[in-house]
Amino acid sequence: MSSMQPSPTAQAAIQQNSQAILHFLQQYPPFNRMEMGHLLMMIEQAWLRFYAKGTQITSPDDEAEQYWFLIRQGMVQGVRPNPKYPDNTERFVLTVGDSFPVAAILSQRSTRTTYIAHEDCFCLVLSATDFVKLLRASEPLRTYAIGGISTLFEELQQQAQARASAHLGADYSIHDSLASLIVRKPISCSAELPLQRVLQIMQQHQIGSMVIVDEENRPIGIFTLRDLRRVLADDPQNLYVPIGELMITDPLTLPPEASAFDAALLMAQHHIGHVCLIDEDQLVGVVSERDLFSLQRVDLVHLARALRHAKSIKALQQLRTDIHHLVDSMLAHGADANQITQVITQLNDHTTSRIIELVLHQQGDPGIPFNWLVFGSEARGEQALVTDQDNGILFLADTPEQAEQHRQKLLPIAQAINTALDQCGLSLCKGNIMAGNPKLCLSLEEWQARFDEIMNNPDPKRLLQASVFFDLRMVWGEDLGFKKLHRQILNQAQQRNRFLRQLAKAALNYPPAPSQLRRWIAKTVGSSSGAQLDLKRHGLGPFVDAARVLALSAKITQASTQERLDQLAAKGIINDKDAELWSDAYRYLQLLRLQLHQRQKNAGEPLTNTVRLDQLNQLHRRMLREAMHQVRYIQTLLNYRYRL
CATH class of the missing domain: 1.20.120 (Four Helix Bundle (Hemerythrin (Met), subunit A))
Incomplete structure (x- = not known):
């Protein structure tokens, strides 16, 4: 590296253009979050240096890195040998607002990358000593230097939440712990208490559920006002029956450190309105649907329940128009993309299950148990607002002839389900990867043969199928062998080296x-x-x-x-x-x-x-x-x- 001592001209260029440099810094993270005094300190200590295209700026041949560079104009290429994959030299391009070589300065070593001017460029240069001093003084700069891409992602999350909050309003984050929502000690009772007395206690404390505990305060059941309608409809004399005979056993639980999102998703998945909080198996609280955030225009738990109990396809269509409002609201409450796609997928699962039930009610039960399978993004839990269908049917049959007979009975039902899903916004698959396709309405043995064929003969067509079918999940029906099939597929795939290599290619x-x-x-x-x-x-x-x-x-x-x-x-x-x-x-x-x-x-x-x-x-x-x-x-x- 040639001498880097700043010339009077280089320093003067910075001082004469300090306002322009300040404006430049404030456009890029993390400088846009730094205090004004720290930015001025940087401008005062830095100088501007020009590099013609092809000029080497710094490389591993230099001694311990002595300078930090921030690209003001132009592009810089980085070339780095990959120690893990020697045949693959990594090449990347940095542009305006990017800086280097931060890791080398922090480690007090020479850089492992050769940086070359990819085109004529100007860089702000700061001595390593001054850069480290600035790191110690500025928390945003220090966080960015250590966190890198994670820091950028966090800032993007904050921007998205701020935009949604400005539009919708937001009181708190769905990342808040459930412990923060507990406002009083849980009300509980023993299993011997009669229902009538339980209801009196619930009325006294204005609560919608009662947790039943054993002698060691471990929850063994729960009873809600929704359950009350059921038990009294069965027999009015149930008022005098011990609550232990009427409760819902094995209530769902979460630890107090779990988030509001965890509770909301659990409620949505299981169609419940209450979750018990336990610490070392002891009941420490109860969180209800009302205790959780109301996701502004749409409540996640309420929407999931409404989808699951919709009376018609038309009702489902109307309910699903609220999903994009829910996405806005989740962003406002701090949800990240992974959480949002999980929720979208969960609501699509509820929609699918309810459509299956409605179609079976309309067309009549064919008398053939089946499982509804999903593939691709729905199986991965990664669906966005625009998505199409990838699904299939699994059933049992003793012979190939019986399999064909069952298929002919199930295909009209499958096609009606596919059509209804399309009406509810889950588009028909252009590649016909749908249960209404006879090739995807198969017996358990036929599915196994289908996967064997893909793994044994991985030609381009079958590899394309593998990219869909090897992400799979069961959405509806009592398991007819799906879990066993899935285990077999995974065991076989791990041993098929040729298949895996072709899939990687x-x-x-x-x-x-x-x-x-x-x-x-x-x-x-x-x-x-x-x-x-x-x-x-x-x-x-x-x-x-x-x-x-x-x-x-x-x-x-x-x-x-x-x-x-x-x-x-x-x-x-x-x-x-x-x-x-x-x-x-x-x-x-x-x-x-x-x-x-x-x-x-x-x-x-x-x-x-x-x-x-x-x-x-x-x-x-x-x-x-x-x-x-x-x-x-x-x-x-x-x-x-x-x-x-």
């Missing part, structure tokens, strides 16, 4: 982002006016496919991409840092997609996955570039692991 076959986009990723949105990005195709898809391959190789049962990454890290297949970076990048892309859908919905536009790049702010630009870099890194791992 297919995961790398996503078409590259358009050249206009690639340049935008490297530079700024202003240089690519009109460029667009398909968030599902170019961003989310590669993460989903890579995580699926790695999870199948490790026999991981979880279907969600987030849980798969967590389990892969727990098993040591990927390191914790990679798991965190990839999870953050994936959650960010999901958040960007949800925000896009909300804007389109509010504007009355069709819902798509295509975002216009010139509509993104500075923070989104940086985060999207980083997310796309992480896409490349996870694909690099697949490439190296399977020698592709």
